Amino acid sequence: MKPYGSDDIGLKRRETNAGVPRRRAAVAIAIFCIFAALMNGVSIRDSVALKPYGTVRRAWLFAAEPLATIAERTRLPWLRQTLEQCFHNTD
Amino acid sequence: MIFPTLEFALFFLVVLSSHWLLYRFAGIWKWLLLGASYFFYGYWDWRFLGLLAASSILNHACARSMQRFDGARLRKLFLVLAVAFNLGTIAFFKYYGFFVEQAYALAFRFGIPCSLPLLDIVLPVGISFFTFQALSYVIDVYRGVMPPTRHMLDFALYLSFFPQLVAGPIVRARDLAPQLAAFRPPERIDLGRATFLILGGLFKKTVIANYLSQTVVDPVFAYPEAYGAIDTLLAVYGYAVQIYCDFSAYSDMAIGFCLLLGIHIPINFDAPYSATSIQDFWRRWHISLSTFLRDYLYIPLGGSRVGAAGVYRNLMLTFLLGGLWHGAAWTFIVWGALHGVYLCIERAVAGRPAKRAATLTGWRRFGRQCLVFHLVGLSWIFFRSQTFAEAGVMLRNLARWRVTPEFPGTTLLLAIVAGLASQCLDNRRQVRGWDAFNRLPVIAQGLLAAMVLVVILAMGPRGVAPFIYFQF
Structure with missing residues (x-):
């Protein structure tokens, strides 16, 4: 008896032969995460700020106050600018 | 926690790393x-x-x-x-x-x-x-x-x-x-297939399903009295595509995440809207449920090895209970009953419908696919409606051709066609794409996947609605 989709047995066979070595897969996933985080920077902040999904938003708001103080006191314009942009999105 | 969220991404990254660090213990x-x-x-x-x-x-x-x-x-x-x-x-x-x-x-x-x-x-x-x-x-x-x-x-x-x-x-x-x-880690991870499944699922859910749901399906099913035939048809087609894109997206992403963990789970969808008979549809739609009902209900009841009347009884019972499995409402039972009736009629008319329909080619095959799609679409009206009254209004609306349509037909049709086309991601249809992805240099793999993710997130509406099948 073939319990599932007709081609599934083919997929099981493929499982053992196809793909990339584990370490290579781990490197690819790490690169993906870095690029995704860089390219989605604004989107991630937006999603944290705008989607009412409890924990992460609460954590962000919890961190926001000390970060705001840093933003006010810092002499590094790029850091101030980045933090201000984050707060803008949070608001 | 639902898949297309930042929380799940962080959670999965922690689990994935810990999994591959600790699997030896x-x-x-x-x-x-x-x-x-x-x-x-x-x-x-x-x-x-x-x-x-x-x-x-x-x-x-x-x-x-x-x-x-x-x-x-x-x-x-x-x-x-x-x-x-x-x-x-x-x-x-x-x-x-x-x-x-x-x-x-x-x-x-x-x-x-x-x-x-x-x-x-x-x-x-x-x-x-x-x-x-x-x-x-x-x-x-x-x-x-x-x-x-x-x-x-x-x-x-x-x-x-x-x-x-x-x-x-x-x-x-x-x-x-x-x-x-007894976890035996595979030597190779099918990164190509996992990437196609996860990103394809994300596209189906966050772009197509969410767009159709917000634009046409929810408004029409909420106040069906306000719409005419064209808008109702768009909503019914839209819902057929939305539920496929929503549910198959979850299954695809689940399979993809399992692949990254080195675990294999079977497919759940196989281009269901290209089915040429209702029997064929049920071999392609929610395969894990239909095979469960077959092996633990239909066959123990006697399956097809009883007289004609017994087979019809078994089919009806299986699909009535299948409908009830989806939710505690008469609309779900009617949805199941409709599919049971379809299958009984098919069996009475064509004997072994899936086998016969498989031999069809060209326009005749396309015609059968359209017929099956519309029969399934008709049943989705009961599945989506909260009450029989609502389903009745939806059905009556199909005769109201004089009402001016409100929704952007071209854009919606494009989304519906894109949703139907996304069936090309099911089963082994993209095996060449998986292999091509696996052969890419490692930086290109990471970069390409990240770029696709950015495009999907940019195309999707803000926020992600829960998956339809969570309620079942």
Whole structure:
């Protein structure tokens, strides 16, 4: 008896032969995460700020106050600018 | 916690890294995955963790007892106990309110006093899925198809394994439990297939399903009286595509996440809207449920090995219960009944419809696909409607051709066509794409996947609605 989709047995066979070595897969996933985080920077902040999904938003708001103080006191314009942009999105 | 969110991405990254760091230490590894799965489930409502744990303990105890005792009557007793517990749980949480309402309605009609307590019961997410998985385990152990797992931990991990816990696929114990009990890491990870499944699923859910839901399906089904035939047709087509994109997206992403963990679970969809008969449709739609109903309900009832009347009875019973599985409402039962009737008519007219339809080619094949799509679409009206009155208005609307359409037909048709075209991601249809991705340099793989993710997130509307099948 073939319990599932007709081609599934083919997929099981493929499982053992196809793909990339584990370490290579781990490197690819790490690169993906870095690029995704860089390219989605604004989107991630937006999603944290705008989607009412409890924990992460609460954590962000919890961190926001000390970060705001840093933003006010810092002499590094790029850091101030980045933090201000984050707060803008949070608001 | 739902898949297309930042929370899940962070959660999965932690689990994935810990999994590959700790898999050599079987004991710690199993507790890690169990802890992650319970955290994933408890993120919605921690109160139901007890239900999941109780289900694990009782089902495993019954399965072990079936193996320990030789007497046929005693084995049957433990099977009945486990089945009663599973069906009782699902009946209480999912159907109690429905049955009480029906009892009150019936009592009122016949003037009989009725004093059943009305309880406000919260439906635990994914109860239908993990209960069916538990049922498949105890029945398979009883039938001798598989031995019970050696340790309770192995079974608890199987039952709560997070990628498919809340919305399937309903993975049989014999397919998943051995992989978790003695994890043998594959030498190679099918990164190409996993990437296609996860990003394809994300596209189907966040772009197509969400767009169709927000633009046309929800408004029309909320106030059907306000719309004419074209808008209603768009909403029905839209819902057919939305539910496919929504549900298959969850299954695809679950399979993709499992692949990254080095675990194989079976496919759940195989381009269902290219089916050329209703029987063919059910071989392609929610395959894990249809095969579950076939193996644990239809065949034990006698299947096709009884007289013609018996086959029709078995088909109708299977699909009525299949409809009821989706939810405690008469609209779901009518949806199931419609599919049962379709299958009975097909069998009466064509004998073995799937076999005959497979030989069709060209326009005749396309015509059959359109017919099946429309029959399935008609049944979705009952599935999506809250009441019969609403479904009735939707059906009457199909004759109101003089009402001016309100929705942007071209854009919606484009989204519907894109949703139908996304079926090309199912099963092995993109095997060349998977292999091509696997051959790319590692930086290109990471960069390409990240770019696709950015495009998908940019195209999708803000926020992600929960998956439709969470409510089942």
